[in-house]
Amino acid sequence: MAFRQWLVDRWREASRRAGFVEVDGPELEPLELYTEKSGPQIAEQLYWLQDKSGRKLALRPEFTPTLARMIAARQASLPEPIRWFNISRCFRYERAQKGRLREFFQWNVDLVGVEGEIADAECISVAIDGLRSVGLTPQDVQVRINDRRLLHDLVKTYLDVSEDAVPRVFALLDKRDKVPPEALSQMVADAGLEPQHRERLERLLTWQSLGEIEQVVSFRTPGEQAGLAALRRLFGFLDAYGIADWCKFDIGIVRGLAYYTGPVWEVHDLKGEFRAIFGGGRYDRLLAELGAKPMPACGFGCGDVILGLLLEERGLRPQAERPAEYFVASADGENWADVLRVVRLLRDRNLSTQFDLKGGNLSRQMKKAADAGARYVLIVGKDLAQAGRLTVRNMQSGVQREVSLEGLADLGK
Amino acid sequence: MAFRQWLVDRWREASRRAGFVEVDGPELEPLELYTEKSGPQIAEQLYWLQDKSGRKLALRPEFTPTLARMIAARQASLPEPIRWFNISRCFRYERAQKGRLREFFQWNVDLVGVEGEIADAECISVAIDGLRSVGLTPQDVQVRINDRRLLHDLVKTYLDVSEDAVPRVFALLDKRDKVPPEALSQMVADAGLEPQHRERLERLLTWQSLGEIEQVVSFRTPGEQAGLAALRRLFGFLDAYGIADWCKFDIGIVRGLAYYTGPVWEVHDLKGEFRAIFGGGRYDRLLAELGAKPMPACGFGCGDVILGLLLEERGLRPQAERPAEYFVASADGENWADVLRVVRLLRDRNLSTQFDLKGGNLSRQMKKAADAGARYVLIVGKDLAQAGRLTVRNMQSGVQREVSLEGLADLGK
Numbered sequence: 001m002a003f004r005q006w007l008v009d010r011w012r013e014a015s016r017r018a019g020f021v022e023v024d025g026p027e028l029e030p031l032e033l034y035t036e037k038s039g040p041q042i043a044e045q046l047y048w049l050q051d052k053s054g055r056k057l058a059l060r061p062e063f064t065p066t067l068a069r070m071i072a073a074r075q076a077s078l079p080e081p082i083r084w085f086n087i088s089r090c091f092r093y094e095r096a097q098k099g100r101l102r103e104f105f106q107w108n109v110d111l112v113g114v115e116g117e118i119a120d121a122e123c124i125s126v127a128i129d130g131l132r133s134v135g136l137t138p139q140d141v142q143v144r145i146n147d148r149r150l151l152h153d154l155v156k157t158y159l160d161v162s163e164d165a166v167p168r169v170f171a172l173l174d175k176r177d178k179v180p181p182e183a184l185s186q187m188v189a190d191a192g193l194e195p196q197h198r199e200r201l202e203r204l205l206t207w208q209s210l211g212e213i214e215q216v217v218s219f220r221t222p223g224e225q226a227g228l229a230a231l232r233r234l235f236g237f238l239d240a241y242g243i244a245d246w247c248k249f250d251i252g253i254v255r256g257l258a259y260y261t262g263p264v265w266e267v268h269d270l271k272g273e274f275r276a277i278f279g280g281g282r283y284d285r286l287l288a289e290l291g292a293k294p295m296p297a298c299g300f301g302c303g304d305v306i307l308g309l310l311l312e313e314r315g316l317r318p319q320a321e322r323p324a325e326y327f328v329a330s331a332d333g334e335n336w337a338d339v340l341r342v343v344r345l346l347r348d349r350n351l352s353t354q355f356d357l358k359g360g361n362l363s364r365q366m367k368k369a370a371d372a373g374a375r376y377v378l379i380v381g382k383d384l385a386q387a388g389r390l391t392v393r394n395m396q397s398g399v400q401r402e403v404s405l406e407g408l409a410d411l412g413k
Numbered sequence: 414m415a416f417r418q419w420l421v422d423r424w425r426e427a428s429r430r431a432g433f434v435e436v437d438g439p440e441l442e443p444l445e446l447y448t449e450k451s452g453p454q455i456a457e458q459l460y461w462l463q464d465k466s467g468r469k470l471a472l473r474p475e476f477t478p479t480l481a482r483m484i485a486a487r488q489a490s491l492p493e494p495i496r497w498f499n500i501s502r503c504f505r506y507e508r509a510q511k512g513r514l515r516e517f518f519q520w521n522v523d524l525v526g527v528e529g530e531i532a533d534a535e536c537i538s539v540a541i542d543g544l545r546s547v548g549l550t551p552q553d554v555q556v557r558i559n560d561r562r563l564l565h566d567l568v569k570t571y572l573d574v575s576e577d578a579v580p581r582v583f584a585l586l587d588k589r590d591k592v593p594p595e596a597l598s599q600m601v602a603d604a605g606l607e608p609q610h611r612e613r614l615e616r617l618l619t620w621q622s623l624g625e626i627e628q629v630v631s632f633r634t635p636g637e638q639a640g641l642a643a644l645r646r647l648f649g650f651l652d653a654y655g656i657a658d659w660c661k662f663d664i665g666i667v668r669g670l671a672y673y674t675g676p677v678w679e680v681h682d683l684k685g686e687f688r689a690i691f692g693g694g695r696y697d698r699l700l701a702e703l704g705a706k707p708m709p710a711c712g713f714g715c716g717d718v719i720l721g722l723l724l725e726e727r728g729l730r731p732q733a734e735r736p737a738e739y740f741v742a743s744a745d746g747e748n749w750a751d752v753l754r755v756v757r758l759l760r761d762r763n764l765s766t767q768f769d770l771k772g773g774n775l776s777r778q779m780k781k782a783a784d785a786g787a788r789y790v791l792i793v794g795k796d797l798a799q800a801g802r803l804t805v806r807n808m809q810s811g812v813q814r815e816v817s818l819e820g821l822a823d824l825g826k
Binding site: 093 | 440538754763
């Protein structure tokens with residue numbers, strides 16, 4: 001819980017620094033919100049129930065459909081661009097495994113109403129701010145960026161497969177690091193790929209830069225042109241943001257979800273030990289498909305589970321906070337009214353303070369203070385009532401000194 | 414959302430000041446966790462579903478059963494006393510009405526392992542800290558305190574009803590402000606109360622102090638003795654905490670839940686416009702009933718809905734934060750790389766900063782800045798690249814002045 005709260009605070013701060021506003025929706029949504037877009041089989045992966053009036057309600061598996069529903073409901077009155085972020089508990093009913101839990105938290109940042117790649121860059125800059133604020137660097141993680149239009153047309157023209165084979169090739173690319181080789185071979189066969197397709201696919205995946213693509217592929221389809229131009233503009237903006245060293249073009253980035261229409265990106269750990277940490281991209285058609293008027297949009301999602309594993313592995317998970325910085329003890333185990341007076345004084349100054357609720361002698365209280373991880377123990381004796389003075393013990397150094405009640409305000413400075 | 418987040422932050426801070434540690438559990442719990450304690454009819458008031466393996470899972474209606482389950486699971490290794498708080502989304506499937514929603518947030522503070530009334534006082538002090546931190550005063554709200562043992566024995570001996578009529582009288586007392594008079598008359602009849610009982614019940618409710626009870630009621634049952642002594646000690650502690658002016662004895666406080674065993678309390682608005690804002694008390698038997706080893710415990714819950722209505726009514730709901738304090742504009746609508754450089758600089762200093770993602774001329778950008786509620790607009794022209802200088806406009810006063818890039822750090826101080 002200490003880790004989750006720390007992480008959520010970092011996410012919230014990174015979003016707010018970029019002027020995004022927090023929103024939330026209900027955790028129970030109509031099941032149709034998911035089945036209409038993804039087909040009835042999606043219900044298998046959701047927790048859902050039928051309410052007393054026969055409505056089917058699902059625990060949200062992600063926030064984007066809720067976002068689209070919320071925008072559609074108030075589209076006329078929302079000032080553009082819409083800069084929203086959300087930190088939500090989500091549920092997926094699937095086999096729990098490393099990095100995928102049935103209940104998890106997700107950070108969503110969405111920017112709606114801007115066509116230009118500056119919006120994609122803005123979202124990526126917020127993601128990088130979030131990564132930086134948890135202690136990660138470009139030596140740990142990388143934003144891998146592609147464009148769906150570019151990839152679509154390369155698959156069609158360079159691989160020379162039919163339009164209806166493209167989604168199967170996309171699925172193949174998306175899964176290639178996630179499934180065992182046997183399963184991948186089966187997928188290749190299912191996708192109807194001939195040996196020459198597979199060879200070309202492998203070659204395509206070796207391309208490292210936009211320049212290389214332009215050299216190798218001489219034809220220029222509309223998708224290639226649009227994708228290449230968009231990526232060039234996007235990398236220009238990322239450079240202006242000063243975050244180009246976090247970012248890299250990667251022809252192999254697909255994003256599984258069908259709704260992306262332009263730039264797509266994922267954040268991966270450089271060692272390749274984990275699945276993608278962030279996934280994002282442009283989804284200019286989704287709002288219209290979910291009942292809103294068409295609006296350009298882009299954004300990303302980041303879960304707490306894989307990021308937590310990565311931070312654990314890198315030794316970046318913070319120590320849990322001490323339950324209390326201060327502990328107030330009674331010198332004689334009797335003068336509880338004086339103890340409470342000091343407790344109140346400290347708490348009124350926003351200092352986290354405990355005392356021994358079970359009373360007892362001083363050595364028992366000192367043990368309690370040590371167990372609670374207190375940094376300072378204030379020992380309250382007869383001097384408090386008589387002279388307004390008490391003893392402060394620094395628990396790390398063991399040094400004790402006398403202070404006045406008024407002097408308490410300067411403690412810890 | 415801005416209000417919820419503000420409120421949750423206040424709750425979290427008040428809990429931490431008193432050295433409580435945040436915990437959470439899953440939102441889906443086995444349905445039996447609720448039906449075993451409250452009977453199968455409780456399922457009617459819960460959102461629940463049957464999973465693929467036939468287990469019945471309920472969306473939690475409150476946190477206490479989860480707390481008990483968590484404590485039971487690790488009881489041997491948890492250092493005592495256990496000081497936990499939780500802020501959870503809860504669900505109740507009932508008719509939505511003013512002050513009661515189907516999805517809501519609840520602040521729970523629990524102190525487990527301490528028998529003495531100092532623990533009850535500690536919980537009440539955290540509740541009052543929470544009330545104070547949202548701007549409420551003893552002129553707005555009051556903590557009304559009673560003891561279940563005292564009330565139980567007074568109902569039995571002073572009213573002279575049978576043991577099995579006591580719960581019905583409790584229900585009657587608990588509902589007396591919440592149901593219309595006709596319904597209450599019916600409850601009185603159902604409770605089997607004779608005219609002389611009702612007269613005595615009305616007289617009992619007029620008692621204002623512990624002293625008055627001691628004068629009127631000459632007999633001393635064990636429950637009366639224990640309850641009176643506990644309340645005297647509790648009020649002594651509340652006095653030592655310096656919060657006695659927030660607290661009042663109230664013989665009419667029952668708390669509906671059967672599990673309370675000692676002091677019970679509610680926070681009410683003084684004008685009596687709303688239902689109880691907090692409910693709390695001692696529940697020394699609950700942990701054992703939910704499968705843990707017996708442990709004394711007390712705590713409280715506070716929902717966001719009624720508190721929100723009260724703060725609204727008192728004009729204490731905070732203004733929503735500005736989405737961005739700073740807005741960076743391009744003087745000529747061209748030099749976006751310079752704009753992004755300034756944006757980055759401000760965000761790196763943790764200042765919330767926006768710019769116009771759609772570009773356009775300066776007057777259009779100034780309008781966007783005003784719409785976003787920005788406090789300062791930084792206008793970036795050719796001087797930035799040439800001399801490292803830019804213009805700052807205070808949006809409230811309209812005053813503009815020149816600053817250097819280095820001078821940006823002092824903005825807003």
